[in-house]
Amino acid sequence: MAYQATPRTERHHRENRDRIVDKALSLISLGGYQSVQMPKLAEMAGMAVGTLYRYFPSKEALFDEVFRRASQVEIDHCMAAAGNSSYGPLDRLVRVIEVFVYRALRGPGRAYALLIEPIALPVQTARLDFRRQYDRLFVSLLDEAIAQREIPVQDTGMAAQCLVGSISEVVGRMVAGYEMPAEPDKFLDQLMRCCLRTVGVGDADSARLVAGMDSNRYG
Amino acid sequence: MAYQATPRTERHHRENRDRIVDKALSLISLGGYQSVQMPKLAEMAGMAVGTLYRYFPSKEALFDEVFRRASQVEIDHCMAAAGNSSYGPLDRLVRVIEVFVYRALRGPGRAYALLIEPIALPVQTARLDFRRQYDRLFVSLLDEAIAQREIPVQDTGMAAQCLVGSISEVVGRMVAGYEMPAEPDKFLDQLMRCCLRTVGVGDADSARLVAGMDSNRYG
Amino acid sequence: MAYQATPRTERHHRENRDRIVDKALSLISLGGYQSVQMPKLAEMAGMAVGTLYRYFPSKEALFDEVFRRASQVEIDHCMAAAGNSSYGPLDRLVRVIEVFVYRALRGPGRAYALLIEPIALPVQTARLDFRRQYDRLFVSLLDEAIAQREIPVQDTGMAAQCLVGSISEVVGRMVAGYEMPAEPDKFLDQLMRCCLRTVGVGDADSARLVAGMDSNRYG
Amino acid sequence: MAYQATPRTERHHRENRDRIVDKALSLISLGGYQSVQMPKLAEMAGMAVGTLYRYFPSKEALFDEVFRRASQVEIDHCMAAAGNSSYGPLDRLVRVIEVFVYRALRGPGRAYALLIEPIALPVQTARLDFRRQYDRLFVSLLDEAIAQREIPVQDTGMAAQCLVGSISEVVGRMVAGYEMPAEPDKFLDQLMRCCLRTVGVGDADSARLVAGMDSNRYG
DNA sequence: GATGAATGAGCGTTCATTCAT
DNA sequence: GATGAATGAACGCTCATTCAT
Numbered sequence: 001m002a003y004q005a006t007p008r009t010e011r012h013h014r015e016n017r018d019r020i021v022d023k024a025l026s027l028i029s030l031g032g033y034q035s036v037q038m039p040k041l042a043e044m045a046g047m048a049v050g051t052l053y054r055y056f057p058s059k060e061a062l063f064d065e066v067f068r069r070a071s072q073v074e075i076d077h078c079m080a081a082a083g084n085s086s087y088g089p090l091d092r093l094v095r096v097i098e099v100f101v102y103r104a105l106r107g108p109g110r111a112y113a114l115l116i117e118p119i120a121l122p123v124q125t126a127r128l129d130f131r132r133q134y135d136r137l138f139v140s141l142l143d144e145a146i147a148q149r150e151i152p153v154q155d156t157g158m159a160a161q162c163l164v165g166s167i168s169e170v171v172g173r174m175v176a177g178y179e180m181p182a183e184p185d186k187f188l189d190q191l192m193r194c195c196l197r198t199v200g201v202g203d204a205d206s207a208r209l210v211a212g213m214d215s216n217r218y219g
Numbered sequence: 220m221a222y223q224a225t226p227r228t229e230r231h232h233r234e235n236r237d238r239i240v241d242k243a244l245s246l247i248s249l250g251g252y253q254s255v256q257m258p259k260l261a262e263m264a265g266m267a268v269g270t271l272y273r274y275f276p277s278k279e280a281l282f283d284e285v286f287r288r289a290s291q292v293e294i295d296h297c298m299a300a301a302g303n304s305s306y307g308p309l310d311r312l313v314r315v316i317e318v319f320v321y322r323a324l325r326g327p328g329r330a331y332a333l334l335i336e337p338i339a340l341p342v343q344t345a346r347l348d349f350r351r352q353y354d355r356l357f358v359s360l361l362d363e364a365i366a367q368r369e370i371p372v373q374d375t376g377m378a379a380q381c382l383v384g385s386i387s388e389v390v391g392r393m394v395a396g397y398e399m400p401a402e403p404d405k406f407l408d409q410l411m412r413c414c415l416r417t418v419g420v421g422d423a424d425s426a427r428l429v430a431g432m433d434s435n436r437y438g
Numbered sequence: 439m440a441y442q443a444t445p446r447t448e449r450h451h452r453e454n455r456d457r458i459v460d461k462a463l464s465l466i467s468l469g470g471y472q473s474v475q476m477p478k479l480a481e482m483a484g485m486a487v488g489t490l491y492r493y494f495p496s497k498e499a500l501f502d503e504v505f506r507r508a509s510q511v512e513i514d515h516c517m518a519a520a521g522n523s524s525y526g527p528l529d530r531l532v533r534v535i536e537v538f539v540y541r542a543l544r545g546p547g548r549a550y551a552l553l554i555e556p557i558a559l560p561v562q563t564a565r566l567d568f569r570r571q572y573d574r575l576f577v578s579l580l581d582e583a584i585a586q587r588e589i590p591v592q593d594t595g596m597a598a599q600c601l602v603g604s605i606s607e608v609v610g611r612m613v614a615g616y617e618m619p620a621e622p623d624k625f626l627d628q629l630m631r632c633c634l635r636t637v638g639v640g641d642a643d644s645a646r647l648v649a650g651m652d653s654n655r656y657g
Numbered sequence: 658m659a660y661q662a663t664p665r666t667e668r669h670h671r672e673n674r675d676r677i678v679d680k681a682l683s684l685i686s687l688g689g690y691q692s693v694q695m696p697k698l699a700e701m702a703g704m705a706v707g708t709l710y711r712y713f714p715s716k717e718a719l720f721d722e723v724f725r726r727a728s729q730v731e732i733d734h735c736m737a738a739a740g741n742s743s744y745g746p747l748d749r750l751v752r753v754i755e756v757f758v759y760r761a762l763r764g765p766g767r768a769y770a771l772l773i774e775p776i777a778l779p780v781q782t783a784r785l786d787f788r789r790q791y792d793r794l795f796v797s798l799l800d801e802a803i804a805q806r807e808i809p810v811q812d813t814g815m816a817a818q819c820l821v822g823s824i825s826e827v828v829g830r831m832v833a834g835y836e837m838p839a840e841p842d843k844f845l846d847q848l849m850r851c852c853l854r855t856v857g858v859g860d861a862d863s864a865r866l867v868a869g870m871d872s873n874r875y876g
Numbered sequence: 877g878a879t880g881a882a883t884g885a886g887c888g889t890t891c892a893t894t895c896a897t
Numbered sequence: 898g899a900t901g902a903a904t905g906a907a908c909g910c911t912c913a914t915t916c917a918t
Contacts, residue, residue, distance in 0.1 A: 009877090038913060039880085048879040050915080059913060120253070128395060131388070152422060155409040161392065162385035162413040169350075169384025170377070176347065190374045194381040198417040203371060228902085235902095257888060267904045269890075278888065447898090476892060477901085486900040488894080497892065558691075566833060569826070590860060593847040596827070600851040603826025604819035607788075611818065614785065628812045632819040636855040641809060666881085673881095695909060705883045707911075716909065883915075894904075 017055050020045045024066045029109035033063060033119050063123050070114060071130035075137070077103060082137055089145040090201065094209050096137065097195055100167055101188055108175035116172045131168075135160040142199060152200040159199050166195060236274050239264050243285045248328030252282060283345055289333055290349040294356075296322060301356055308363040309370070309420065313428050315356065316414055319386055320407055327394035334391045350387075354379040361418060371419040378418050385414060455493050458483045462504045467547035471501060471557050501561050508552060509568040513575070515541060520575055527582040528589070528639065532647050534575065535633055538605055539626055546613035554610045569606075573598040580637060590638040597637050604633060674712050677702050681723045685770045690720060721783050727771055728787040732794075734760060739794055746801040747808070747858065751866050753794065754852055757824055758845055765832035772829045788825075792817040799856060809857040816856050823852060 023044040027036045038059060042049040056062040081095040104111035113119075114130065138160035145151045170191050174181065181187035189210055196206045242263040246255045257278055261268045275281040300314040323330035333349065357379035364370045389410050393400065400406035408429055415425045461482040465474045476497060480487040494500040519533040542549035551557075552568065576598035583589045608629050612619065619625035627648055634644045680701040684693045695716055699706045713719040738752040761768035771787065795817035802808045827848050831838065838844035846867055853863045 037911095042880085049881095049913090050879055051877080053914070054877075118252075124395065128392060131392070154412070154416075154422070158389070158409040158413050161389050162381075162410075162417065165384040165386070165388025166381035166417070167384070168388065170380050173347065173350075173380065190377045191381075193373070194377050194417055197373075197419055198381070198385070198413055200416055200422070202419070203373070232902090256886085258886095261905095268888090269905065270903055272889070273902070475890095480901090487892090487902095488900055489898080491893070492898075562833065566830065569830075592850070592854075592860070596847040596851050599827050599830065600819075600823035600848075600855070603822040603824070604855070605822070606826065607822025608815070608818050611785065611788075628815045629819075631811070632815050632855055635811075635857055636819070636823070636851055638854055638860070640857070641811070670881090694907085696907095699884095706909090707884065708882055710910070711881070879916100879918080881915105881917100883912100885911105887911075888909105890906105890908075891904100892906105894902105895900100896902100897900080 013055075016045070016047065016051070020047075020052060020055055020062065021066050021069055024062060025070055025110070028066065028113045029107065032109075032113065032117050036063075060120050060122055063119065064126050067114070067119070067123055067126045067130070070110060071126070071133070074100075074103060074114065075130070075133050078134070078137060082141060088150065089141045089148060090150045090196075090209055093138070093141045093145070093199075094192060094196075096141070097163075097167060097192060098188065100134075101171055101191065104171045104175060105180060105184060111171060112175045115168050116176060131164050134164045138163050145199070150201075154200060162198050163195055166198065167191065232274075235264075235266070235270075239266075239271060239274055239281065240285050240288055243281060244289055244329070244332075247285065247332045248326075252332070255282075286333070286345045286349070289329060290345070290352075293319070293322060293333065294349070294352050297353070297356060301360060307369065308360045308367060309415075309428055312357070312360045312364070312418075313411060313415075315360070316382075316386060316411060317407065319353075320390055320410065323390040323394060324403060330390060331394045334387050334394070350383050353383045357382050364418070369420075373419060381417050382414055385417065386410070451493075454483070454485065454489070458485075458490060458493055458500065459504050459507055462500060463508055463548070466504065466551045467545065470547075470555055471551065474501075498558050498560055501557065502564050505552070505557075505561055505564045505568070508548060509564070509571070512538075512541060512552065513568070513571050516572070516575060520579060526588065527579045527586060528634075528647055531576070531579045531583070531637075532630060532634075534579070535601075535605060535630060536626065538572075539609055539629065542609045542613060543618060543622060549609065550613045553606050554614060569602050572602045576601050583637070588639075592638060600636050601633055604636065605629070670712075673702075673704070673708075677704075677709060677712055677719065678723050678726055681719060682727055682767070682770075685723065685766075687766060690770065693720075724771070724783045724787070727767060728783070728790075731757070731760060731771065732787070732790050735791070735794060739798060745807060746798045746805060747853075747866055750795070750798045750802070750856075751849060751853075753798070754820075754824060754849060755845065757791075758828055758848065761828040761832060762837060762841060768828060769832045772825050772832070788821050791821045795820050802856070807858075811857060819855050820852055823855065824848070 020041065024036055024041055027041060027044070036059075038052055039049050042052050045052070052062070056065065077099050078096045081099045082092050084092065084095070087095070104115070114127070119127070135157065139156045142151065142154070142156040142159055146153055146156070192210050193203055193206045196209065197203065201209070239260070243255055243260055246260060246263070255278075257271055258268055261271050264271070271281070275284065296318050297315045300318045301311050303311065303314070306314070323334070333346070354376070358375045361370065361373075361375040361378055365372055365375070411429050412422055412425045415428065416422065420428070458479070462474055462479055465479065465482070474497075476490055477487050480490050483490070490500070494503065516534045516537050519537045520530050522530060522533070525533070542553070552565070557565070573595065577594045580589065580592075580594040580597055584591055584594070630648050631641055631644045634647065635641065639647070677698070681693055681698055684698060684701070693716075695709055696706055699709050702709070709719070713722065734756050735753045738756045739749050741749065741752070744752070761772070771784070792814070796813045799808065799811075799813040799816055803810055803813070849867050850860055850863045853866065854860065858866070
């Protein structure tokens with residue numbers, strides 16, 4: 001056999017790395033970053049402490065990776081929602097926000113860790129990157145919406161940041177208190193109207209956009 | 220002796236307490252909450268470790284005080300901007316946002332600590348309180364603006380949270396990177412337009428509102 | 439007035455000293471030696487911490503004094519019981535043991551502190567002195583009993599130590615657990631028989647000696 | 658390889674644990690429980706502080722183990738002396754007391770720590786257990802002696818406590834002062850007579866029982 | 877490559893004692 | 898003589914990291 005993309009050791013290595021990240025994310029989702037202790041994590045991942053350090057030079061580097069991976073999963077879900085080109089850009093923006101919010105509500109521990117939980121400064125950079133990815137997603141949708149004259153001309157970079165900030169603030173406050181809103185749909189509806197106003201869509205037009213939302217679609 | 224508001228011991232006590240809080244805030248502004256170690260702080264404040272504990276029962280209690288004091292200064296500035304009743308509610312909202320942003324830009328370390336710096340959970344509560352005070356301020360201005368038909372009827376609680384989130388996000392990203400925007404005035408102008416759109420003010424009307432802004436007024 | 443045994447300052451000094459010792463004994467009786475903290479004690483005694491150190495050079499010295507005074511009170515009660523010369527020496531021995539046991543049962547915290555509570559080594563010396571005083575009391579009663587042929591000739595020093603040990607052990611176990619025996623009178627009766635056997639009095643003769651016991655006599 | 662009772666790591670672990678306990682007992686024997694400080698102990702045991710905590714979850718747990726081990730050695734010696742069924746129960750009682758006393762005289766530091774040294778309350782429980790084991794040993798011998806009509810019917814539980822108290826008191830005073838009696842044999846003889854009287858054996862009969870004692874037998 | 881026992885600097889906190897006022 | 902704020906050495910304990918096997 002001439003070609004072997006992933007020889008046994010390499011696959012093994014990747015599997016171990018994945019297992020570490022997985023278990024770390026589990027711990028973080030349950031008890032936050034500070035609940036992760038290297039010996040405990042090693043045991044959960046079925047390996048020795050020293051082995052952890054073959055895969056990650058430090059706890060911080062591990063957290064960075066965990067953070068980036070978990071973020072990427074969120075981003076991917078939102079990208080998927082944004083990518084369905086059979087809808088207009090504003091409809092897709094609405095879908096993205098829906099996905100963001102509903103996923104946060106269903107995995108509040110993870111959302112808390114990604115959005116607001118205290119973490120070492122260097123990892124904060126990753127959090128900023130995470131948010132910047134949302135920016136880019138929003139910017140592209142807003143630029144498209146402007147091109148199609150669905151919303152007025154505006155500084156889309158700034159608008160995107162405001163969207164990220166608004167959604168994070170509202171969702172973050174909820175998950176920080178581990179309280180779910182009494183009527184999630186109505187709550188989301190109000191948040192959505194604010195977000196749409198932020199990009200120049202009046203409440204009259206919002207009504208049509210949010211009409212088709214169905215919370216059961218999102219996992 | 221007719222007047223002795225603060226006898227020597229009382230003044231001394233307050234001065235020590237203030238010095239501790241000051242030094243702690245300095246440390247926090249430079250290296251974040253986690254960089255504050257009681258022995259180090261004691262040395263900086265020119266006293267023994269035990270003395271720290273005469274003033275604060277625990278590190279956590281100290282952080283709480285530091286946070287609340289610093290927050291209160293910010294809130295007070297914004298309240299002052301909101302209180303000038305010779306202007307309409309929207310004008311005052313614009314002034315509050317201006318103050319919020321300019322103060323953050325001039326004291327980025329402090330703003331970072333107040334807005335986004337990782338911190339122990341119990342102090343997070345104080346941070347939430349801090350944000351809720353902004354909420355209340357915004358809600359009262361927005362309710363007034365609705366009553367005067369300056370903005371459309373809306374969920375002002377949600378709008379207030381979105382304002383806090385938007386401003387915090389935008390300002391926080393700046394101070395997290397310790398980068399100042401190239402053109403602060405133009406930058407603030409864009410942020411203001413977003414905030415105003417969020418509460419239902421179109422860009423056409425924004426122009427008038429932001430016209431009178433003068434960044435030199437704020438310290 | 440030519441003679442003044444206790445000038446004002448001296449009386450004041452003694453009163454302060456007494457108050458310190460009293461309060462310390464209260465604290466000890468409630469929470470043990472380790473519950474005594476100098477600042478707390480100073481407050482209870484209505485004086486400053488520094489003043490405590492004008493009366494006692496160290497905490498240990500204070501404990502020593504407290505221990506000796508409290509011991510002396512116990513010893514005095516037992517001496518009183520031993521001193522009533524209208525009874526025979528064995529009757530008086532029985533009375534002394536009764537007093538010892540009943541007082542311990544009524545003030546278990548104090549008894550625990552005097553008999554078994556862990557304490558700094560130098561104060562242990564005072565505890566040994568305390569026990570030696572009981573020795574002497576027992577020795578004198580036993581010598582008298584031998585002279586009157588109520589008990590056989592024996593090493594009364596050794597017998598006295600065994601009495602102190604037996605009573606302390608039995609009482610100490612009770613107060614250590616803060617459990618009172620279900621039937622104190624019967625319990626004391628059994629202990630008394632053991633003690634009397636130890637000095638050579640058979641159970642037949644014990645019966646007569648313990649007959650007149652009345653627990654209501656002792657405070 | 659047919660036999661490997663203790664693989665290297667296990668043996669190593671046990672050796673370390675033993676070394677810690679040994680060093681702790683040395684420190685205790687010299688300076689008492691309160692003289693044991695974890696950093697100091699770690700140094701003496703040739704390991705880091707953290708390593709101590711791999712073997713014992715807390716200082717208290719360590720003390721508990723040290724106390725129980727040292728106690729068990731004493732108990733075992735006494736049990737051995739009690740178990741030689743070729744002698745009658747009273748003879749064996751005498752042997753047990755002999756062993757108790759002689760061992761205390763030869764290791765006064767250890768005896769002091771086990772019997773009277775001040776110690777944290779939780780470990781006091783272990784000390785009480787230690788004494789209760791002696792109780793049980795004495796009770797079984799006394800019950801047997803009553804069955805064989807060697808001693809009169811009596812409350813053997815109470816008698817056992819009195820024996821433990823008497824012996825501890827007498828031995829404890831000696832070791833507390835680190836003074837050895839001038840004539841150990843005669844001293845033991847007197848103590849023995851007291852103990853025997855306590856269980857109802859007159860001095861006349863004691864003489865026979867103590868006749869065969871030989872202090873050189875005990876280590 | 878994997879192991880996991882060992883490390884030790886560092887933490888927050890306590891409290892008997894001191895000494896300037 | 899009295900004060901009580903200040904002291905600071907010492908405590909038990911943690912846990913990310915290392916390295917001999």
